[in-house]
Amino acid sequence: MARALITGITGQDGLYLSELLLAKGYEVYGLVRGQNNPKIDLVRRTVPGVKLLTGDLTDMSSLLRALHDARPDEVYNLGAISFVAYSWENAQVTTDVTGKGVLNMLEAVRLYSGDDVTRVRFYQASSSEMFGKVQEVPQRESTLLWPRSPYGVAKVFGHYMTINYRESYGMHASSGILFNHESPRRGPEFVTRKVSQAVARISLGLQDTLTLGNLDARRDWGFAGDYVEAMWRMLQQDTADDYVVATGETHSIRELLDVAFARVGIDDWSGYVSQDPRFMRPAEVELLIGDPAKARATLGWTPRVDFTELVQMMVDHDLAEQRALAR
Numbered sequence: 001m002a003r004a005l006i007t008g009i010t011g012q013d014g015l016y017l018s019e020l021l022l023a024k025g026y027e028v029y030g031l032v033r034g035q036n037n038p039k040i041d042l043v044r045r046t047v048p049g050v051k052l053l054t055g056d057l058t059d060m061s062s063l064l065r066a067l068h069d070a071r072p073d074e075v076y077n078l079g080a081i082s083f084v085a086y087s088w089e090n091a092q093v094t095t096d097v098t099g100k101g102v103l104n105m106l107e108a109v110r111l112y113s114g115d116d117v118t119r120v121r122f123y124q125a126s127s128s129e130m131f132g133k134v135q136e137v138p139q140r141e142s143t144l145l146w147p148r149s150p151y152g153v154a155k156v157f158g159h160y161m162t163i164n165y166r167e168s169y170g171m172h173a174s175s176g177i178l179f180n181h182e183s184p185r186r187g188p189e190f191v192t193r194k195v196s197q198a199v200a201r202i203s204l205g206l207q208d209t210l211t212l213g214n215l216d217a218r219r220d221w222g223f224a225g226d227y228v229e230a231m232w233r234m235l236q237q238d239t240a241d242d243y244v245v246a247t248g249e250t251h252s253i254r255e256l257l258d259v260a261f262a263r264v265g266i267d268d269w270s271g272y273v274s275q276d277p278r279f280m281r282p283a284e285v286e287l288l289i290g291d292p293a294k295a296r297a298t299l300g301w302t303p304r305v306d307f308t309e310l311v312q313m314m315v316d317h318d319l320a321e322q323r324a325l326a327r
Contacts, residue, residue: 004029006029010040012187015047017076029052030051031054033054063105077101094151099157128180132149133148138248179244184313184317196260199315203266204319211273219250219288220289223304227245237299243298247307263311
């Protein structure tokens, strides 16, 4: 039985990846920060087959303990402070967790592996936010990185550190440069879930308006449940490498609103949506669109859920959830 250790187990990617690995017969261990983590119950309800371990990406001794307890064949480092807007409010914590945390995990895996450097296969969750002020359209693995947020800068550090450990020590360490991936499990602070939740509440008469920032920003949005399969496929390759994981399509916030409101029978959403400068980024990333050709050719991976299906899935979920809460 293969064994896997997942950091960031409480996030949407951690939950979907756990389900995938358990279905494949893995013994899955999840790292959680703190014994009183409020999301532990969510993990136990959603993926009861996962064994939880306590650890912190800023504490290498705890990571080494987790590795010795889990004895993994594969490590998926999904843990990060992942809300981009927060990274401007607390750049230091974002750097410590999202950037230096990758180094701590890599070094812990290297020390745990001993003389057999390929004993544990390592996946790093890199991000399309690393492209920032995009230098090429679409963005591919070779595109120059120009991050525009403390989060993006921290992700670039972790990305290059993963490459460095692969090249310096011969570790089987791969990075997935994932473009925006969403799901009903996305946190409500992210724009897609903020929209789907608000649209559900507006349609049920529980909310009047929705306030957003830049409606013209464009993103390459896919379904998180599809993207975790690409992570797994990377670690099944004989040779570690880096891959862009994306749909190859881009959509604006306005298009997101079109599909979401149409799902509840509202064709003109202009009277429900307002803009507020507070929700504008200090340095905006205007256009992200990935080229997944390498992942398609080498990994045999293609996304199954398209943009419209994704948005409708999220609105349907939030309609059901809000109806239940209103009872």
